[in-house]
Amino acid sequence: MVGCMHSRSPAVRSGRPRSAEADTAILAATREALVELGWSKLTLGDVATRAGVAKTTLYRRWAGKNELVVDAVAELFDALELPDCGSLAADIEGVVLQFAAILALPEARSGLMAVVAEATRDEVLRERIRASVVDRQKRLVLEGRARAQARGELPAEEDPESAARTVDLIFDMVAGAVVHRTLVSAEPADEEWVRSFTRVLLQGLGS
């Protein structure tokens, strides 16, 4: 779960509490509608009907379609885990395959790119995506990198600023390549592709 984003004072709140079932039902209905209709034909009225709630309830909780879809899609990526396979190459292959499996879901494919596109013109939305999707998963790079350095597979960087830049670069290269392969080239990121990708990432094009 992403957590309630409208709780200004999470302490005392008299009155009827918001239905937690409604939240999960709405997000599930959003993903269902994304699968059947895609982003552009998805309407909030339709999502409300699917979820069994009133349309006004939706507007009370989310500012619009963008925010709703971000929350609905973000939940999908929480399943990502970094396996410990003994080597950096195997770890990368494992997590990339998981990432590819999520991007193979139609609800992720249609929703993710659409909100990213909208975010190019909406600073607040971009921050929401960063917080609930990007930064949440950057932990995988940090963890894998630390493990590899402990194993001696990667050189340790002392300068923390330079290390942060490297982490960002790796994240952009990994996530970008898988997204581009899956959504733009529209080819499956299968085991063979992942192996080739990991080889280039670790050893470069020259070898």
Place this chain on the structure above:
Amino acid sequence: MVGCMHSRSPAVRSGRPRSAEADTAILAATREALVELGWSKLTLGDVATRAGVAKTTLYRRWAGKNELVVDAVAELFDALELPDCGSLAADIEGVVLQFAAILALPEARSGLMAVVAEATRDEVLRERIRASVVDRQKRLVLEGRARAQARGELPAEEDPESAARTVDLIFDMVAGAVVHRTLVSAEPADEEWVRSFTRVLLQGLGS
């Protein structure tokens, strides 16, 4: 230009010819509307007004918003050229910087990702994007690779099938990383970043 896509028989066509100025005006108006309004708020009626043509003229030439924006954005990428800087690393840095400059344009940012998102549910649209954007620019990878192999910087592959897979992989890695850096991480792909990226791409993470 992408070329007329409705000419079933390009030979004899009696009657009043379609205005070429209208085509360029419409595509320019589309990019202008993308900058000011973004994808979701762009309407075909608005584009028609900006271009100084009737709304019906738009619908006679394009099936819908998706197809129109693909053509409008595709023109932006035709400016890409592969510089000959003497080394593979310098060539890559040059072309990636050009690519990043295009992605920095607001009309490219908002439009490109949106149509890619729509293409996840539209086979015909996906093919249109592949033909007018992706495959058109894959030539850069082919050319740069051939040059580098002639220089001895890259090993030559005999198997043409394996070579094609490598070209696709490189394209996904380069384009994906730049797109992710620019649109998702929302950080500029400046010279420093491009240098780091090229270094990892050519030599891998280990060095």
Place this chain on the structure above:
DNA sequence: GGCTTTCGCTACGAGTCGTAGCGTAATGCC
């Protein structure tokens, strides 16, 4: 001049948007 196709314009029904208003349900506090 005839034929063909495009163009600009107007008008239309259908559908979605986001909001307002109202009565009811569910909680905390006294």
Place this chain on the structure above:
DNA sequence: GGCATTACGCTACGACTCGTAGCGAAAGCC
């Protein structure tokens, strides 16, 4: 139990966009 407070479901609304149809005029080829 009574009260204040908040969330909920429902209905209705004006505003907007959609994609299409119909018309007369314009611009080319023969």
